[in-house]
Amino acid sequence: MKKISNFKIVGSGPTGILLSLALSKLNCNIFLTDLLTKESLINKDKTYAITHSTRKILIKFHLWNKLKPFLYGFNTLSISDSVSSSFTNLTISDLDEDIRVVNNIGWVIKHCDLMKVCFEEIDKCKNIFFKSSKELSQERILYDYRFISTGANSVDKRFFKFLSLKKSYKQSCLTFKITIRGNTERRAYEIFRKEGPLALLPLDKNLYQIIWTSSTKKSLDRLKYDKNLLIDNLSTVLPAQFKLDQIIGEVSIFPVSLSLNLPIFKLNRSILVGDSFHTFHPVGGQGLNTCWRDVNKIFDMFNNDLSFSDLNFKLIKFKYYFTRFLDIFTIIFITDFLIRFFANRNLILVPFKKLSFLLLNNFLIIRKIVLNQMTKSIIFLTIK
Numbered sequence: 136m137k138k139i140s141n142f143k144i145v146g147s148g149p150t151g152i153l154l155s156l157a158l159s160k161l162n163c164n165i166f167l168t169d170l171l172t173k174e175s176l177i178n179k180d181k182t183y184a185i186t187h188s189t190r191k192i193l194i195k196f197h198l199w200n201k202l203k204p205f206l207y208g209f210n211t212l213s214i215s216d217s218v219s220s221s222f223t224n225l226t227i228s229d230l231d232e233d234i235r236v237v238n239n240i241g242w243v244i245k246h247c248d249l250m251k252v253c254f255e256e257i258d259k260c261k262n263i264f265f266k267s268s269k270e271l272s273q274e275r276i277l278y279d280y281r282f283i284s285t286g287a288n289s290v291d292k293r294f295f296k297f298l299s300l301k302k303s304y305k306q307s308c309l310t311f312k313i314t315i316r317g318n319t320e321r322r323a324y325e326i327f328r329k330e331g332p333l334a335l336l337p338l339d340k341n342l343y344q345i346i347w348t349s350s351t352k353k354s355l356d357r358l359k360y361d362k363n364l365l366i367d368n369l370s371t372v373l374p375a376q377f378k379l380d381q382i383i384g385e386v387s388i389f390p391v392s393l394s395l396n397l398p399i400f401k402l403n404r405s406i407l408v409g410d411s412f413h414t415f416h417p418v419g420g421q422g423l424n425t426c427w428r429d430v431n432k433i434f435d436m437f438n439n440d441l442s443f444s445d446l447n448f449k450l451i452k453f454k455y456y457f458t459r460f461l462d463i464f465t466i467i468f469i470t471d472f473l474i475r476f477f478a479n480r481n482l483i484l485v486p487f488k489k490l491s492f493l494l495l496n497n498f499l500i501i502r503k504i505v506l507n508q509m510t511k512s513i514i515f516l517t518i519k
């Protein structure tokens with residue numbers, strides 16, 4: 136009989152939790168842990184835009200149908216630039232044929248719904264053990280592999296010799312939900328402004344998640360506003376057709392950064408996954424989708440053969456970092472370029488901004504490349 140492997144997953148955010156469900160299909164025990172309790176892990180006021188690459192991954196791990204009741208699809212993506220007063224609307228007709236039939240460009244899901252469904256699935260798995268860090272430290276388990284999914288800024292660099300790149304945008308995101316009167320469209324918005332992008336993700340017919348990027352100082356000032364003043368402030372920067380009603384729930388602030396951590400100098404049995412491996416600017420909503428493509432890669436590598444020799448177990452991480460590089464580099468390049476190009480006060484760039492929208496509005500091939508890269512990613516065809 137083949138030996139059952141013991142895997143430890145440190146960090147039970149959306150990356151760690153999907154990784155545990157994916158690896159539970161293999162001949163292994165999974166010890167999942169977090170500093171937070173299950174309730175605190177579920178009850179976070181966050182929202183994610185979900186792409187077609189993620190849809191494929193969630194179908195593969197039998198989660199798509201379970202999450203479907205909580206997903207709100209959008210069939211139009213409006214991209215505009217307030218400086219050059221240009222805009223374009225990308226629609227499902229701009230999608231590649233293979234995904235057009237799904238009738239959505241992307242979906243939006245609340246963190247709490249996502250985590251609730253995933254924890255329900257974990258409870259059904261006999262080989263996933265969710266324990267506190269303290270409980271796990273008291274058990275003498277020999278782990279065959281450790282996966283670190285502890286999020287951005289959480290990895291202790293003393294333990295992992297890193298090749299580490301980090302860029303702070305000196306920006307933060309203000310996030311909150313808002314109801315909008317008279318809205319009937321299933322449309323998401325990305326509005327490029329001098330101070331940074333402003334995204335509106337539809338959560339229901341009249342409910343939107345706002346992700347408002349600005350300098351950290353300005354975001355902190357806005358965080359202190361009373362909700363009515365914040366609505367007034369937002370209405371001055373949104374197109375006139377938006378009739379803002381009221382803010383629902385809390386207003387939160389998140390720092391934004393671009394980072395890449397590569398702990399390649401040590402031959403050990405551990406891998407960084409998700410935000411502990413890379414972070415991006417939230418423009419385009421690529422973060423979690425890329426984290427889950429890490430999970431997909433890890434599953435594929437371990438699914439091929441679990442009976443690794445010691446050396447293979449140690450070497451597998453190089454294969455993982457190497458094969459993930461192109462996808463991650465593409466996302467880094469695109470998100471960073473968008474911020475440099477559009478969140479910019481330089482007047483010389485205005486004609487180039489106008490030209491880019493002119494091209495988008497007049498050439499189907501360019502619209503297709505932009506939209507399909509955003510929602511499918513460069514590795515779509517390799518997700519099996």
Ligand SMILES: Cc1cc2nc3c(=O)[nH]c(=O)nc-3n(C[C@H](O)[C@H](O)[C@H](O)COP(=O)(O)OP(=O)(O)OC[C@H]3O[C@@H](n4cnc5c(N)ncnc54)[C@H](O)[C@@H]3O)c2cc1C
Binds near residue numbers: 146168170182308
């Ligand atoms: C404003 C904003 C908007 C975003 N919008 C989108 C979007 O629309 N679409 C999208 O795809 N992505 C989006 N993202 C990115 C997305 O939120 C992240 O990529 C995602 O949350 C990363 O998940 P994770 O599980 O890797 O990390 P996290 O969600 O940070 O989870 C890490 C977990 O590890 C735990 N932990 C930390 N240290 C330890 C330790 N020492 N021991 C045990 N546990 C530990 C933490 O408690 C936490 O539960 C957005 C990000 C921001 C900031």
